[in-house]
Amino acid sequence: MARGLRFTALSVSTRQGDTVTTTxxxxxVLRVIGDMHTNLGQELTIDDMARTAMFSKFHFTRVFRDVTGTSPGRFLSVLRLQEAKRLLIETKFSVADISSQVGYSSVGTFSSRFKACVGVSPSMFRDRGGFTPEIVSGPLPSPSVPGIRSTLRGRVQMTEGRSSGYCFVGLFPTPVPQGQPVRCTVLEGPGAFELRDVPVGTWYVLVHSVPYGSEHLPSGTGDDDTVSVGRYGPVTAHADTLLMPAEITLRPLEATEPPVLMALLDLRTHAMEAVAS
Structure with a gap:
């Protein structure tokens, strides 16, 4: 089931000129996300979701994107793959069975989609316990393309009351942390970061952290209450321009946010190296 949210009583103007509270x-939107969780293996159309939200289809699609940062269809796809990650780690179901349970009629389509979004195949994800030994940044654009020397600097800070830990900082083309980051780095804890050679384009900085000692817990399996996330963007890098510093505050992962799909770097290695040094 979807987790609870902390609501803020702001106002949002609709296209019709009406005013509806953010709450x-x-x-x-939370009702729809709860329905998604309940029916991951079933077909859910935009019409179905709009009826659950009690909005018109077009208004629903717009406000869902405003709240979550992505479309209803993509959010549902992310939840299905996140559940597949959990089933691969916590059960002995076959890949074909898991594919069916999360709404895919073709195991081939499921496996291809899983690898594209998570970074490894379903069987490899299971074999490696939900982690990857390394995350390689995407290839640099062709040297003939100008403006690839931008550097994005910033600082990650933790919300009061949250436990600090290693921080994965990645640069992605969408607000959903999936697939291969364009650039990435790992911090030993909240603090300053630097992403070099940022290509020309529009990007999102996405940060994921778990407390020290919890590096063995794959994201999306079991209890995610310890997960802290942060987002910055969109930020547009132009040719040879100076990017403004990014200030990112980590907070709990909420039900309206797309979960972390990419297979996380095995930070246990970093933790053991830090203890040994």
Whole structure:
């Protein structure tokens, strides 16, 4: 089931000129996300979701993107793959069975989609316990393309009351942390970061952290209450321009946010090296 949210009573103007509180809008989106969790293996259309939200289809699609940062269809796809990650780690179901349970009629389509979004195949994800030994940044654009020397600097800080830990900082083309980051780095804890050779384009900085000692827990399996996340963007890198510093505050992963799909770097290695040094 979807987790609870902390609502803020702001106002959002609709296209029709009506005013609806953010609380009401987020509550409607949360109902839809809860329905997604309940029916991951079933077909859910935009019409179905809009009826659950009690909005028109077009208004629902717009406000869902405003609240979550992505479309209803993509959010549902992310939840299905996240559940597949959990089943691969916590059960002995075959890949074909898991594919069916999360709404895929073709195991081939499921496996291809899983690898594209998580970074490894379903069987490799299971064999490696939900982690990857390394995360390689995407290839640099062709040397003939100008403006690839931008550097994005910033700082990660933790919300008061949250436990610190290693921080994965990645640069992605969408607000969903999936697939291969364009650039990435790992911090030993909240603090300053630097992403060099940022290509020309529009990007999102996505940060994921778990407390020290919890590096063995794959994201999306078991209890995610310890996970802290942060987002910055969109930020557009132009040719040879100076990017403004990014200030990112980590907070709990909420039900309206797309979960972390990519297979996480095995930070246990970093933790053991830090203890040994």
């Amino acid at each position: 009401a809008i987020e509550a409607a």
